[in-house]
Amino acid sequence: MARIAKIPEERRNELIDAATTLFLEKGYEETAVSDIVKKINVAQGTFYYHFKSKSEILEAVVDRFISGIETTLAEIADNRQTPAAIRFNDAVNYLIAIAEGSREVLDDVHQENNAVMHDRIAKMTMARLVPVLARIVDQGAASGEFNAHHPAEATDVILSALFWQFHQPRLMEDKQRLARIRATLEHLLDRMLGTPDHTFVLNLN
Template sequence: MFIIARIIKEAEVRRAELMDAALELFTSTGYQTTMIIDIVKKAGVAKGTFYYYFPSKEAILEAIYNRWATDQATSFKEESRQLTALPKLQLFIKYLFLPSQLDLLFKRLWDEENFNLDYKAWGNQVENVFNPLLADIIQQGNQEETMHVVCIKETITFFWSTLSCLWEASIFQEPSEVFTNKRKIAQAVLEKILGIKEGVLELSIAHNRLA
């Protein structure tokens, strides 16, 4: 049993090392110009080791996004365990906007016009990791009568559209006044679509996260 546990741990460490190497190269050199051979050289492993864990460069990009999303979701669930729906929603949004190295990766992908890669990787995390959490928050808000949402699935779509405007404004370092105005609009929109009392929701979001 000890040997099996050690092998599993070593596999997790090796996989993480490959992801760390890929993330550093994607953000510093660029996704487009980084080759799999560059990743394995940086990680200090054979090329076959890469393919043991990841079938392609796009797959390791997806894994990087998933690791970030899973870590955020785990931390959020731990911190929000005793919260009512509205504070839980505000904390959920705060976690989504915490500065991370993924911001640099997102910016690099957009600079290279790899929009489809970013949309696919991010969309998978939204669908599989974040949407179940968000649906639970809304259902709790409905039960507590601090939210009034009938079509939860459809409303969640508008939720992400609203946040994406703020996320891009933050990443691309729009002027502070513009960002503040967008945040106020986003608060009003989210209150409207979630059936929250006007003036109650406050978004705690970092501005100029790459500065």
């Protein structure tokens, strides 16, 4: 079957699509560059025209996932007409919705043969999303809504607590414990950001 010539950006996106599918199905460790090119019927030279290594295409896979989340969070953060507390609450609930809607993907990422992918996602998430959420906290502190002395560190701790919950799929089956964790996280938000009790309401159900 003859290969179809495509513009470079389109071919690059196809390679990322193929790598994403294979990393989730087989695991990053078990996927070879030859598997990726075979999936879309291109030569290995095409792969190396776009990416230097399997590690580099993993960066592209994770970047695509995080970029979409980062864009939406930035839209929430930059809506200055909305009070900071509401924006922060909306941002956290957006992250919860993403995690709950991606449960099967997260289960695949948490497999032992995807440890490298999991680590890359965790590092890029903290590096890219903490500054966006910290921006809301900075604005809330400036307006007097928040009383957080270290916005970036507070956001780091809050995200870490959320990520711990995302890594506990069985929690979703224990509704009573999930309710207690939700109340604890809401209390943590109030204490760390210096807001009145029950300012934050998380959509953990």
